[in-house]
Structures are given as C-alpha cells and as structure tokens.
Amino acid sequence: xxxxxxTDDRSPGAPDRPSAxxxxxxxxxxxxxxxxxxxxxxxxxxxxxxxxRARVLDxxxxxxxxxxxxxxxxxxxxxxxxAVLVSDIRDPYNAExxxxxxxxxxxxxxxxxxxxxxxxxxxEIRVVRMMRGLRPHAMILTGTRSGSTVxxxxxxxxxxxxxxxxxxVAIAGDxxxxxxxxxxxxxxxxxxxxxxxxxxxxxxPALIRPDHDAEAARQWEDGVVEAAARLGMRIGRGAxxxxxxxxxxxxxxxxxxxxxxxxRFDVVLAATDAMAIGAMTAMRDAxxxxxxxxxxxGFDDAVGTEDVTPGLTSVDLxxxxxxxxxxxxxxxxxxxxxxxxxxxxxxVRGTTPARSS
Amino acid sequence: xxxxxxTDDRSPGAPDRPSAxxxxxxxxxxxxxxxxxxxxxxxxxxxxxxxxRARVLDxxxxxxxxxxxxxxxxxxxxxxxxAVLVSDIRDPYNAExxxxxxxxxxxxxxxxxxxxxxxxxxxEIRVVRMMRGLRPHAMILTGTRSGSTVxxxxxxxxxxxxxxxxxxVAIAGDxxxxxxxxxxxxxxxxxxxxxxxxxxxxxxPALIRPDHDAEAARQWEDGVVEAAARLGMRIGRGAxxxxxxxxxxxxxxxxxxxxxxxxRFDVVLAATDAMAIGAMTAMRDAxxxxxxxxxxxGFDDAVGTEDVTPGLTSVDLxxxxxxxxxxxxxxxxxxxxxxxxxxxxxxVRGTTPARSS
DNA sequence: CTGAAAGCGCTTACAG
DNA sequence: CTGAAAGCGCTTACAG
Numbered sequence: 001x002x003x004x005x006x007t008d009d010r011s012p013g014a015p016d017r018p019s020a021x022x023x024x025x026x027x028x029x030x031x032x033x034x035x036x037x038x039x040x041x042x043x044x045x046x047x048x049x050x051x052x053r054a055r056v057l058d059x060x061x062x063x064x065x066x067x068x069x070x071x072x073x074x075x076x077x078x079x080x081x082x083a084v085l086v087s088d089i090r091d092p093y094n095a096e097x098x099x100x101x102x103x104x105x106x107x108x109x110x111x112x113x114x115x116x117x118x119x120x121x122x123x124e125i126r127v128v129r130m131m132r133g134l135r136p137h138a139m140i141l142t143g144t145r146s147g148s149t150v151x152x153x154x155x156x157x158x159x160x161x162x163x164x165x166x167x168x169v170a171i172a173g174d175x176x177x178x179x180x181x182x183x184x185x186x187x188x189x190x191x192x193x194x195x196x197x198x199x200x201x202x203x204x205p206a207l208i209r210p211d212h213d214a215e216a217a218r219q220w221e222d223g224v225v226e227a228a229a230r231l232g233m234r235i236g237r238g239a240x241x242x243x244x245x246x247x248x249x250x251x252x253x254x255x256x257x258x259x260x261x262x263x264r265f266d267v268v269l270a271a272t273d274a275m276a277i278g279a280m281t282a283m284r285d286a287x288x289x290x291x292x293x294x295x296x297x298g299f300d301d302a303v304g305t306e307d308v309t310p311g312l313t314s315v316d317l318x319x320x321x322x323x324x325x326x327x328x329x330x331x332x333x334x335x336x337x338x339x340x341x342x343x344x345x346x347x348v349r350g351t352t353p354a355r356s357s
Numbered sequence: 358x359x360x361x362x363x364t365d366d367r368s369p370g371a372p373d374r375p376s377a378x379x380x381x382x383x384x385x386x387x388x389x390x391x392x393x394x395x396x397x398x399x400x401x402x403x404x405x406x407x408x409x410r411a412r413v414l415d416x417x418x419x420x421x422x423x424x425x426x427x428x429x430x431x432x433x434x435x436x437x438x439x440a441v442l443v444s445d446i447r448d449p450y451n452a453e454x455x456x457x458x459x460x461x462x463x464x465x466x467x468x469x470x471x472x473x474x475x476x477x478x479x480x481e482i483r484v485v486r487m488m489r490g491l492r493p494h495a496m497i498l499t500g501t502r503s504g505s506t507v508x509x510x511x512x513x514x515x516x517x518x519x520x521x522x523x524x525x526v527a528i529a530g531d532x533x534x535x536x537x538x539x540x541x542x543x544x545x546x547x548x549x550x551x552x553x554x555x556x557x558x559x560x561x562p563a564l565i566r567p568d569h570d571a572e573a574a575r576q577w578e579d580g581v582v583e584a585a586a587r588l589g590m591r592i593g594r595g596a597x598x599x600x601x602x603x604x605x606x607x608x609x610x611x612x613x614x615x616x617x618x619x620x621r622f623d624v625v626l627a628a629t630d631a632m633a634i635g636a637m638t639a640m641r642d643a644x645x646x647x648x649x650x651x652x653x654x655g656f657d658d659a660v661g662t663e664d665v666t667p668g669l670t671s672v673d674l675x676x677x678x679x680x681x682x683x684x685x686x687x688x689x690x691x692x693x694x695x696x697x698x699x700x701x702x703x704x705v706r707g708t709t710p711a712r713s714s
Numbered sequence: 715c716t717g718a719a720a721g722c723g724c725t726t727a728c729a730g
Numbered sequence: 731c732t733g734a735a736a737g738c739g740c741t742t743a744c745a746g
Contacts, residue, residue, distance in 0.1 A: 019523075020489070020492070020522035020523075021726090022722095022723060023724060023725095024721060024723080024724095032733085033732070033733045033734075034723090034724080034725095034733090034734095035725080035726080035732075035734080035735095036677075036731085036732055036733070037733090038725060038726085039725090039726095039731095039732090042725090046731095046734085048731070048732090049731060049732090050745055052731085052732085064518050066486060066487075066489040067490055067491070067723085067724075068431065068491060068492060068722090068723050068724070069427075069433040069436075069489065069491045070427040070428075070430035070436055070491070070722090070723080070724090071427075071722070071723035071724040071725090071738090072722075072723080072725075073427035073724090074427045074428040074722090074723085074739055075723080075724045075726085075738050076432050076725070076738085076740050077724045077736080077738075079426075079427055081470075088456070089452050089455055089456050089459065090449065090452045090453055090456050092447065092449065092452075093448045095446050095449075095452050096447055099445070099446050099447050102471060102472065102473040103473065103475075106472065106473065111470055111471075111472055111487065111488070111491070112470070112471050112472070113438075113468060113470040113471070114459060114469050114470070114471050115459070115463065115468055115469070116456065116459040116460065116463065118460075127653065129423060130379055130468065131468070132377075132640045133423040133424055133425060133426040133733080134426045134427070134468070135425060135426070135427060136379070137419040152720055157617040161421050164374075165376070165377035166377075170732075194740055231699075238707070247665065248665065251661065251666075256705075274441065277721085280528070281638060285641070285643070307483065308605065309605060309608075310603065333724070341367060342421040377737060379738095379740090380739060380740060381739080381740095381743095388718045389717085390716070390718075391717090391719080391739090391740080392716075392717055392719095392736070392741080392742080393715085393716055393717070395741060395743090396715095396716085396742095397740085399741090402717055403718085405715070405716090406715060406716090409715080409716085409741070410726095424739085424740075425738090425739050425740065425741090427738090427739080428722090428739035428740040428741090429737070429739080429740055429741075430722090430740090430741045431722050431723055431724075431738090431739080431740075432721080432722050432739080432741045432742085433722085433740085434722075501737095679722080690717095
C-alpha cells in the first residue's frame with residue numbers, strides 16, 4: 001500500500017482520435033445554443049419548446065451523436081456506472097450473481113464495470129483504489145475473499161474512503177464485511193431442503209460435505225444439522241462424510257456410504273450438485289436406482305440437475321436475484337448494514353419421491 | 358433505431374457527493390502548481406525534479422488521492438477502458454473468454470466494462486450505442502449473435518460509426534463480422550483430436566453431435582470429418598448420431614450406438630464434454646468400461662473432464678487466450694480484418710489409451 | 715525544471 | 731422558453 005498512489009494506471013498510447021460528434025456540433029446543426037441543446041437532449045428537462053426539442057433530437061440522430069459520458073461525469077461528479085469486483089468470473093456461482101448485477105444495473109441506466117480480483121484480497125485492495133478513480137455510483141463486491149486480517153482491514157479502509165467520497169458499497173455474497181449485504185441464503189436453503197425432505201417422509205439423512213472448511217460448506221452443514229435436529233431426524237455418527245468437492249468426490253463418498261452403512265440412511269444430501277451427481281452414479285454402480293431405495297439431493301441448482309435421470313432434487317439459491325438486490329441496496333443507500341436475504345427455493349425432482357412411510 | 362438518441366441513459370438521482378481529493382488539493386498540500394502536480398504524478402513525465410515528485414507523491418498518498426478518470430478522459434479524449442459485449446456471462450464458454458479479456462485489459466492498464474446483450478442482436482446495437490458514449494479505447498464482442506440480416510447490418514453500421522470516431526473493434530469468437538478477430542479454433546481442434554486418435558491406433562470413430570445446427574457444432578463436425586477423410590478413417594453411415602446437447606443427450610446417443618452397432622466403432626467422439634460424460638455413463642451401464650473396449654473423447658475441456666474416472670480425453674480451446682488475443686488485436690490496431698487463431702491443445706486422458714492394433 | 719493559461723465536452727444556475 | 735457564462739478536474743503546449 002505504499003506504492004505510488006495514482007500513478008499506475010495511465011492509459012497506453014492512445015491513438016489519435018478522430019473526433020466524434022459533440023454537443024456543439026449538434027447545437028450548431030440545430031441552430032441553437034449548447035445550453036438549449038443540452039436541455040433538449042435531457043428527457044427530464046421541463047422548459048423546452050417541443051419544436052426546438054424536435055430539431056435538436058433530429059440533428060443528434062443525423063450526426064449519430066452520443067453524449068461524452070466522461071465529460072458529463074466530470075460535470076456531474078459521478079459516472080453512470082457501477083463497479084463490480086468479482087474474484088473469478090469463471091466460477092458459475094459468481095457468473096450467476098454477476099449476471100444479476102448486469103441486468104439490474106442496466107435497468108437503472110447504469111453500465112457495469114468489472115475488475116477481476118483473482119489474486120486475493122490484496123489484489124482487491126488495488127482494484128478498489130483503481131476503481132475509485134472512475135467515480136462510480138456504487139461498488140459491488142462478490143465472491144468470497146481470503147486473506148490476512150491486516151489485508152482485510154486495509155480493504156475495509158479503502159472502501160470506507162470510497163464511501164466518504166460519496167460512493168456506495170454493497171456486498172453480494174456472504175455476510176462478512178460491514179456494508180449493506182445481499183446475503184446468499186445458504187444456511188436457510190439447507191434447512192428448507194431438510195424440512196421438505198422430512199415432509200416427503202425421509203427420516204435418516206447421510207451427508208456428503210466438502211473436505212475443506214469454506215464458509216459456504218459450513219453454512220450448508222449448519223443449515224442441515226439445525227433443521228434435522230429441530231425436526232427430530234437422526235444423523236448418525238458415521239453418516240457425515242467429507243470428500244473433495246467434485247463429482248468424483250461425491251462418487252467415492254456415496255460408494256463408501258452404500259458399502260458401510262446399508263439400510264442406515266434413507267437419503268443422501270450432498271453440498272453441491274456436482275457431488276450429488278457423482279453420488280447418483282455410485283449408487284447405480286452399486287445396483288441401486290437413485291430415488292428408488294434411497295433419495296438424493298444436491299444444492300445450488302446450478303448445473304446439470306435436469307440433465308440427469310431422474311432429475312436431481314436441489315435448492316435454487318436465486319443468485320441472480322442476489323446480485324440484483326446488491327445493486328438495489330447500493331442505489332437506495334445510505335442505510336448502513338442492511339441485510340437482504342431471499343427465500344431459497346427447494347426444487348423437488350425425481351431423486352426424492354415421497355416415501356410411503 | 359429511431360428512438361431518442363442520446364436521451365436514454367441519464368444517471369438516476371445521483372446523491373450529493375462529498376468531495377474526493379482533487380489535483381488542486383494535492384498541489385496545494387505539496388505547495389506546487391496544478392501543472393507540476395500533474396506531471397509529478399505521471400510516471401512517464403521527464404521534466405520533474407525528484408524532490409518535487411517526492412513531495413507531491415507524499416501529499417497524494419496522505420490525501421488518498423485518486424485522479425478523476427472522467428476528467429482525465431475528457432481531457433485526453435478516450436477512457437482507459439475496454440468495453441466488452443457478451444451475450445451471456447453465465448455460459449462457461451463466454452466466461453472463460455471474458456476472463457482472458459479482463460486479465461489482458463488489466464495488464465494493459467485498462468479496466469474492462471461490460472454490458473450484457475442477452476436479448477439478441479438488437480440489444481447489442483443498443484449497447485454499442487450506449488458504450489460509444491464512454492469513449493472506450495476498444496470494444497470486444499464475444500459470443501454468437503443471432504438476428505436478422507437487417508439487424509446485423511445495423512450492428513455493423515453502429516460499429517463502423519464507432520471506429521470512425523477512433524474506436525477499435527475486435528471479435529473473440531467466430532469469424533463472422535468484418536473486424537479483427539481472435540478465432541476460436543474449433544474446426545482445427547476437432548481435426549487435431551482426430552489426428553491424435555489416429556496416432557493412438559483408433560480407426561473407426563462414431564460421432565455424437567448436437568441436434569441443432571449452430572455454427573459451433575458444424576465446425577466441430579467439419580473438423581472431425583475432414584481429418585478422418587484425410588487419414589483414411591471410416592465413419593460409417595449410422596455412426597453419426599444427433600442428440601440434445603446435454604449429458605443425457607450424450608447418454609442416450611451412446612446407449613443407442615452400443616446397442617445398435619456393436620463392434621462397428623472403436624471410439625466415440627462427442628461434440629461437448631458434457632455429452633461425452635453422459636456417453637461414458639451409458640457405456641458403463643451397458644457393461645463396458647470407457648477406454649477399455651471403446652475410447653471416448655469430448656471437446657472444449659471446460660468442465661468436469663478430470664472429475665470422471667478415467668479422465669476424459671478432450672480438446673482445450675484456450676478460450677482465455679482467445680479473449681486476451683482479442684484485446685491485443687484491438688490495442689495494436691489499426692489493421693483491419695486480421696485473424697489470430699491459436700493452436701488448440703489435445704489433452705489425452707484415460708478414456709483413450711493407445712490401441713495395440 | 716516550473717507555472718499561468720487554455721481547453722476538453724458537458725451541465726447548470728443566472729439573467730433575460 | 732432561451733442563451734451567455736462559469737465551472738467540473740484534468741492535461742498540455744507555451745513561456746519563462
């Protein structure tokens with residue numbers, strides 16, 4: 001953080017730029033003053049004769065005029081833009097949130113500007129600094145961040161600086177930073193899933209969870225365990241298996257469960273859809289039909305849940321809505337530390353038919 | 358295209374914005390003129406005494422100064438920004454390209470600005486108009502576009518307008534618009550895969566291709582057929598099956614092949630990894646081990662190829678590099694209608710062991 | 715090496 | 731309803 005401030009992002013050799021049509025061009029073409037042209041172009045402006053407006057609009061159309069957003073921004077002080085900081089756009093989870101952000105921003109007349117922060121929290125700090133120069137209306141952070149406590153403090157400080165300048169910050173994701181947050185309802189979703197399975201007649205779940213301790217995994221497990229306890233469902237000692245968060249991880253874990261605990265569970269819950277799909281295959285390979293003897297449910301309803309047979313029961317976390325909600329929070333500020341959390345949607349498919357208990 | 362020009366993207370009620378530190382603030386704090394402060398902050402500027410530069414840098418750091426990118430842009434004429442138009446960020450294919458774009462833009466000191474164009478080519482035209490106002494250095498278009506010929510002409514016209522204003526345009530994807538293009542090497546990749554399989558001893562491929570006629574699918578099939586013909590591999594009449602472009606589509610197609618043409622093919626090529634993974638399951642269900650009796654290969658090496666057992670042979674299209682290359686093309690213009698195409702990488706895994714023919 | 719001045723393309727009081 | 735003028739925060743010749 002002691003690197004040269006403000007000196008690192010000069011643009012590279014800008015080509016000589018032929019001129020685009022300018023407000024003055026439009027004004028001249030329409031035979032009016034720049035001030036009038038500006039007003040005529042502003043739909044919100046009241047005091048404009050419709051005849052002049054028509055002439056100006058016509059001239060603008062003819063010239064292919066597009067107002068220079070930068071000039072406008074230096075006049076008004078802020079850019080019609082929301083900046084999005086996303087750890088990795090290739091993660092389908094982030095992509096879904098980002099999609100919601102883009103849509104909502106567009107609906108609010110703002111464009112979304114991105115910067116990747118693949119390289120951890122320090123990268124994120126750097127990006128916040130850079131983005132500040134753009135004077136966006138808001139910054140949306142998404143994805144989980146890892147990094148030292150020191151880095152986290154620096155990040156918060158940099159964001160605070162931005163809010164002091166009038167910027168708005170909102171988080172789309174986990175509830176871990178002191179700003180307005182659209183929370184991904186993981187815990188709640190896991191609980192809702194378990195409640196639905198209970199209603200369908202399931203009583204003895206087995207769990208396949210990631211072998212790392214990410215916040216997301218913990219929330220899922222907490223949600224499952226909490227609902228199970230509340231409803232009086234038993235989760236046996238050996239019924240929680242850790243495995244790599246992949247299809248094969250799910251396969252191996254389920255294979256183990258089927259071999260070692262036959263008859264001791266009536267439904268397998270996996271922390272991700274990919275793991276659940278692996279588990280389905282393992283069950284097939286063991287001579288079981290997913291859904292027939294034992295139910296299977298995934299989580300996140302992101303990919304492939306409808307592509308398998310039978311369809312995989314899962315939970316739709318409405319991530320695009322989370323992204324959109326973050327934008328709304330940011331744009332309707334100030335109101336620090338608000339929380340928005342959607343109701344996740346349990347999607348019951350063929351892998352969890354009702355039990356005739 | 359006859360809607361009000363230039364009147365549709367005024368920003369919503371901008372909050373009263375407390376002031377951010379400004380160049381004048383820095384200059385005053387350092388006791389120098391604005392001009393000097395500006396130069397001191399510009400690493401490329403030669404004529405600055407190091408003592409003054411130090412004082413200015415120090416003041417900037419203290420004040421948390423970030424140059425106002427908009428003001429700079431209105432002075433220099435262009436924004437340090439590349440605009441990316443992407444049809445759907447949730448598509449992993451697009452996400453991968455976009456990732457490359459973000460990285461490369463960042464490396465060039467530019468930020469990437471996005472707009473989604475989910476709603477087809479007309480949406481894209483609208484977005485180009487809007488983006489023009491931002492005066493980005495370049496616009497990168499990615500994803501396939503569908504739309505009428507009229508719409509396509511309008512899009513080209515709008516893009517031409519942008520280039521006349523000094524903007525640069527590059528395409529990352531299919532070669533279908535008259536601008537510099539970083540081409541996704543689908544056809545070439547399919548050919549390379551077939552050649553590699555030939556080398557491994559395979560002689561009689563069966564094909565599973567999507568049941569729709571997207572350009573991407575056609576290129577894959579062309580690449581396969583061409584290489585097979587060149588190498589003298591036989592593709593029987595009934596050996597090309599069309600199926601939905603999903604895991605289950607691949608499953609059903611492969612199940613059919615195994616049942617109807619036993620012994621008539623030694624490797625199954627699927628147009629996507631998802632279809633190939635479905636095909637693997639179908640083979641297992643038919644009592645075959647993928648790779649043992651019959652080889653399997655996917656395409657695109659996007660997701661899950663390493664998560665299955667054995668690992669799925671596939672082709673890495675290096676989409677992130679395609680995205681990065683598009684940025685480079687755009688930034689090193691002008692040079693109309695250049696084509697860059699990378700060598701795709703065939704990734705041989707367990708599903709296609711060498712045949713002891 | 716440094717500073718005063720002009721200018722980038724807008725918007726917005728302020729006077730008509 | 732319309733226009734002349736000032737100002738937003740920068741950069742860049744132009745003179746020292």
